[in-house]
Amino acid sequence: MTSLPRVVIAAPASGHGKTTVAAGLMAALVRAGHVVSGHKIGPDYIDPGYHALATGRPGRNLDPHLVGEDRLVPLLLHGAAVPRPADIAVVEGVMGLFDGAIGRDGFASTAHVATVIDAPVVLVVDVSASARTIGAVVHGLRGFDPAVRVAGVILNKAGSARHAQEARDAVERIGVPVLGVLFRDDGISAPSRHLGLVPVAERDDAAVVLDRLAGQIAARIDLAAVVRIARSAPDLAAAAWAPPPRVPIDGPAPVIAVAGGRAFTFRYAETEELLAAAGCRPVVFDPLAGEALPDGTAGLYLGGGFPEVHAAELAGNAALRASITAVIGRGLPTVAECAGLLYLCRSVDGAPMLGVIDAAATMTARLTLGYRAAVAPSGSVLAGAGQAVTGHEFHRTTVDPGSGATPGWLIDGAGHGFALDPAGTGTPTVHASYLHTHWAGQPELAARFAAAAHAWTGSESPTARIRPCPPHTLHPNPPPVTPEPNLLHHGDLEVGPGLLDFAVNVRSAAPPGWLAETIAATIADLGHYPRAQAATEALAWRHGRPAEQVLPTAGGAEAFTLIARALRPRRPVVVHPQFTEPEAALRAAGHVVDRVVLRAADGFTLPDGAVPADADLVMIGNPTNPTGVLHPAARLRALLRPGRVVVVDEAFMDAVPGEPETLAADQVPGLLVLRSLTKTWGIAGLRAGYVVGDAELIARLAEHQPPWSVSSPALAAITACCADDAVAEAALLASAVDGPRAVLIDGLRRLGLSVPGHPATPFVLADTAPVIPSGAPPGWIRDALRERGIAVRRGDTFPGLGPTWIRVAVRDAHLIGRLLDTLSDVLTASPHPPNGVDHGKNAVLPGR
Template identity: 60%
Template sequence: MTVGGSDLVQAGPRVVIAAPGSGQGKTTVATGLMAALRAAGDRVAGFKIGPDYIDPGYHALATGRPGRNLDPRLCSPEAILPLFLHGMAVPDRADLAVVEGVMGLYDGQLGTPGFASTAHVAGLLGAPVIIVLDVSGLSRTAGAIVAGLAAADPELQIGGVILNKAGSDRHRAEVAAALAEQGFPVLGSVPRDAGIAVPSRHLGLIPAAERGEAADAVARLAELLAGMVDLDAIREVARRAPGLRGAPWDPAAAIGAHPTAATDSAAPVVAVAGGRAFTFHYPETEELLRAAGCRPVIFDPVTDQRLPDGTAGLYLGGGFPELHAADLAGNDRLRQHIADAIASGLPTVAECAGLLYLCRSCDGAPMVGALPVDAGMTERLRLGYRTAVADHDQLLSPAGGTVVGHEFHRTAVLSDAPAGASAGWQIDDRPEGYSLDPSGSGRPTLHASYLHLHWAGQPQVARRFADAVHSYARRVPQPAGGVIAPPSIAQHSKESRRRTDPPDHDLDHHGDREIADGLTDLAVNVRLDRPPSWLAEILRGSVDALAGYPRPERAIAAIAAAHGVTAEQVLPTAGGAEAFTLIARGVAGDRPVVVHPQFTEPEAALRTAGRVPRRVITDQADGFALDPAAVPDDADLIMIGNPTNPTSVLHPADRIRRLVGPGRVVCVDEAFMDAVPGERESLIGGDLTGIVVLRSLTKTWGLAGLRAGYAVGDPTIIAAMRAQQPPWSVSVPAIDATVACLSESARAEAARAAVDFEPRRRLLIVGLERVGLTVVQPATAPFVLVRGPVGLRSRLRDHGIVVRRGDTFPGLDASWIRVAVRDPETTDQLIKTLTNPDLMSFGPEPGGQR
């Protein structure tokens, strides 16, 4: 194992804080010394001997730099000095180091002469030892205790004693005299003060990250220790350490350098769980990942709504999720996001607390559910080092690989292993944890276990995980906004589909469902009952080319020329319906939002793809206007119509642009924009970053049966849609129609038709209002949204006129109908029918029909 680079450096001043046993006050004194020395101007590096995960958090608060562990069991004795030298140098050169011991001075691995004990590590570092001694229940015996500790290893240098929980001045003097007789100076005396005790819980001390007052407590410790301990004497003891030289641990050398710079913003992100529920992970883990070309980013599973942008790997370390289960369960958005990401094959490592979080539940609170098992608290404490073996080729190890880890927990998995799951590790021939392939990729991408590993001691684990992260990032396209999310999240996740509840509206209902022979059609929004003669002639000519496969290049060129954009910014589609499907399947993001009321196809496409969108319902009182502030901040895909079907409202373009932001795609359905004079408020023509605009040719040109449309937008979004489009989905006639309808003469004809619509629409609105109906205004599309008595739609049908029902649009009820703008004669027929008193004075439809 590579533990250091080639350049030797000298270890600086250092001291180890030890005690005769646990509970003597090592953490209190060590943390207070670190903080007091720092407050006095020293740059202090803090270390903890052993696998402890909590004390280093207090050390970090005290020193302002990472708290690090020195553990010969997890990292080998040969790695201790290199890791120490690395901690002394990063992030900058420390003036001295304070190393907190573990348990009693000589307590180490059972069955050995103190392997991995405080004394062992002090010897590896050549560091003097300061004994912390709780004297609350003794006086002169203190001298005998320290003398006995010194005699057990004559090579160990004990530089002095700090008394803890000392009583009166007379008591302190008696203890100091006994120690002086044995040749041990008292360097300080801390009085009894329960206010500086660190609260504990079922696994020991409460982590600093969970204590809002932790920083204040550390500051108080600093003041106390500065007044009660001789800091100059501590420095002098630290300087007595011999001039030990060695090569600092180098994460790049340990893992093998990677061409991607650690600070490169394009490097794949490894999301690292943090916050008050996930407080344990070794800082070397992040350093190894950076050296491997990854970018660790901390997120808080309690408060963050989504994984960081660009996430290509997930690391869930230790902590106490069982104590924060309610808060974790309440963040269902993130739990859903993580579940879908893992189901897509996101490389994921979960250690102890991470395993609990990925379970179906923890003490009854719902968790992520990536592991179909339940967990909860038990009476039994599981504690100790473990040697583990991989019995198959898995995320962290090849088959036969061996690692040394540590477990420390009172929880347990209470369910049988899921079908098809392999063990994360084999420990003494018993399975521990889980190794799974959630996406069916053929290789395990999820590793969850109670075992904590110190990756600096097993850099091959970090290398293997980093390789999986890079592979995932290469395999998955990077869409606009930088969120790595494979199509499988959007379209292939069986779990997502199972979680998709049936919609509360008939989203598949369209206006063509209303029409029948012999009825006047005011339900369908197609302007013409047949294509104009010049277009029909072109389409008839397309028949001669039907033996050849469609080639969309001509359509792409026509779209680009008509809108002044590049070929990379356009995509011909088989109408708007295909475009919505391509977005739902290809555009990344797991927090979609649909602004309603609007055309139901966007939500229907998202649901078919396994993605249940949130709805933002515009308010009738505000004229169904868009309020950008009503859209959730975490929305990553927003779908809105403009002008909107069925409201006929035209939203200002600058208001829609306020929705654009990093990591977000804004999809604007402009199917009726060519019916707006001058196409005012269109988003085409401005900056299209993060935007895709959908257009339809079927409404204006009478081509509903042909299906012709296109998308214009951010090239990255267009590329993601193109990747989902089946070959030859746009037919030869549709390509010919696109080219023809975007010619200069055709666009001029459409512009004239848009102007002609305005007086026809005004005639319709005036007539509807005259008979007492409410019309949403201002209206800009070739239809209007009308409110009247419930049952009006059925009564009109009885009189030979069909209109579009409104209650299938989220945000509307059965009192709403949508009425198409037609010629003056048809409008006059409608208004005359509506003057019939029977149509406007009745209750709900019989049988509860909608």
């Protein structure tokens, strides 16, 4: 538990004086001897600048849309701890107390965040246009949501002592203390322009004004009462956020040139912290006055600001513009947000800029404002293909993307921004858009950008300086580089109405009757929080382990996320092709992942020496999805060594008769084994799984697991599936797969498809390349099957596989016959059957 006195400064609406009062309060508390951390609810960059000036430490943002609700308390604690522990946190709200994202029931509002961080609220209320009515306003705000604790009120802009007393009496009559009154002639205001307040970096008088404001606050506000309210906040159970560390490559840390100065004032403090943790060295430069990029620059970050205000000065620094344009043209990793986008354009309101983007930016009267959800349509220096992000737009300019531009993001299906590859590296090295993203919420963005900077530093050829992220493919004979796969793709996305499902790897669409009854019986007890003890004991009994060596999880996905968050590997390695969730979870937690890519020619088996000796986290599937390979237990045990964690995903082990190669009973240091119940028992929607292994590692995972993350129905299912009868039934189901799988493999091979190795899973991986007609696209077989009503899982979303690969689920003999007959029809209908293969149906299934 962590003790952090904290208070949220809120208001009934915008314009009541939250920012001036919050900044003045921070400065006054600092003058009174407190160490204060300042925080801002919402995506605003400007207010944290005033907070930083007041407190002498970075201002921090707390926005659940940008970083996720679960990161709010960790980020609050981080901001209160760096650079030294604060004894009070002052959190400035956004808009009105209950105003959040439109249509989302107050999500991301001040009230929402105050509830999540469990902080009391002090209201700042403008009383200039009313008096006694203020009591009714406060009364309504206090009672609207009982979860929000309004602990005091500061009256702002009172016209006279008599006016102030009238408003004070009305508020105190309802039992809410008035902590002080500020008057209209106190001079408490801040200049603003088209996007809100003028940033502190653009105000030479900012320090003087803030000092005067602190004096006014100290004289008129009961600071001791504010501190008492802050100290009434309960202790917090979460751990402070920390950027995931990464050991840099040999040699000097690559420099990330970060645009700053008066024209580029917008960036989140965590951006530079994440880059530094990833082995880079952020160095701020001023595009208005700088003569060159910092020495050693290997990446360029252009954040937000007001280039439109400073367009003439930016244009006047022609030498710097020319040098930046030239190095970007050679492939310098470059990320630009909003103002950075404008700086990359040909011009801003006619003033010449860098010209990297062939578009002009112009000011308009229309304000574009709001939260956004975006997806990367293709891989770039910032995001992998399919990467989903949350962000915020706030601008009055517009940029015409022109024709043929590759977008950086898709927002509601429409292109947004630019992804450019000026050096012809094969991966866009420039990513620019209006979208502001908070990298603490999406640390994989920082990791990818940092990896590109590391690659630039270590390369000699200007046209080969950016490699696709992750930067390493470890194998003596690596396959050709292919576009980054979409790690978030899954089999359900292949299935649609009327399609016969060979794509999803769940054995059945629903659980057996006895399990459905067990799950249904938990409904009557859903009023109570989940209790995991029985499931934990059942798992321990099932695998012959002490209870402290097992952890129920909300499916394998939660287990991978816990591992990614709890462990701090220097060099994590994922063995591919395999289920993509382990790498996706690692990247989401900010890790840069190395891949060991196995080859079809070897039957996707793991050769000796494939895993680098310095890998301190190795993740491998057994049997592996999608290859079906069952690795020998001895081979996996050989991966264990001091200082290394080996994670074995055994999600499909219960589909292997007798589970001959399982490590679930091995009680050795550094080993974690993951299991899923969703596949065999048809409960994918319930999310039920678990981890067994090293007790110390299990304890670390448990520390990062949210309370009650595994639901009562899932816990009941886990308990039931560990019973002896259920284990015996699972064994029978596993044996029943052998025959249909053999038929499927034989049929696919007879039709000319390649099925490497000896699959041991309820699915089969096949390469359709040998039977694709000349001139047909790589996905021809998959598309042709879909046109005939059959869905199979595409393979090109698995690292190491290409678009000719498909994964086919094992179904009953009748359905397998339909699949093979349809595939035969597809191949027979081809005008040029490849390889001279006989596609007659008697060649597929003798006797049919």
